[in-house]
Amino acid sequence: MNGTFDPPATGKRVIPGTYVFDGDAARRGFAINEMCFSFNEDANRRAFAEDEEAYMERFHLSEEHKKAIRERDVIGMLNAGGNIYYLAKLAGILKLGVQDIGALQTGTTVDEFKAALLAHGAKLKELQTQGETA
Template identity: 40%
Template sequence: MANQSIPDTPLFDRSGSIRGYRINKMAMALGQAANREAFKENEEAYLDRFRLTAEEKKAVMSRDWHEMVRLGGNLFFILKISAIDPTPITKIGAAQAGMSHEDFLYERLGKRANG
């Protein structure tokens, strides 16, 4: 469901929390070293342990941050996934804003990508 006051912004409410239970549980488990290793060794098998749907697995495996949130992922939980790659938080912010990383850096932070 989109937030009515901010168009195209997923609202993390009770229904979103319920919808995102599997993806959030999986992401929180990445706080344990053994789970991070299992994720790195065989990402799909790790996701299967948490019974992620095909849609959820696709979002995680393609690192589609916006889609993970749309599916009920709590940004604070799915950031644990970004620590494995590692993915700069500004790239996640750009994805959430629907912007290129370079545009996000400039328009939101006043920085040029190369300087």
Template identity: 40%
Template structure:
């Protein structure tokens, strides 16, 4: 397979990433339920511990390091559930994925 069309620094979400990110994705999907969102807000670290997240993954979630969560196997559609807690604008997440400030992301990627 050629490298044509690949974006530098973009983690591939393949079977290996899916397996690696299973606990992270399971935790994030559980946030669709109100009682889980409340538990996350009340004691984020304890909530993450319920899902057996390792220290690196917990640190990525707690610091809202979106790029690292994806690198660790987080499915973007699932980790967006985390962004609803704060709330974090999707532009900020896109900018983090691209390694840009939100302002540069808007200008360079959205042409505004």
């Protein structure tokens, strides 16, 4: 499911494991993001669910976009310029929550991903008990 992380061109700020949605990404991803924007309307969500290939064609998705969507490869979608705020609308159609998406991208199970979030909460409680934080 996971592709590889393509670091941005030289001279750009690299934040490991993070996709800075800049102009290059916006250009690469315009079609996939425009398709996802259309999912604000229920009729469009149903049209996609009925025939993904035809719907992707309607929005002129690149082969890279289509491949990532066919394989439900979230990292591939990001590398192809998908923006997470827009991909979240696609995730809704696929019945994937943000923790499912998180697990897909980090190569963990959903339970492991949730446990990692809860571990941050446990750390916070510990700090609060020690009086070191809010």
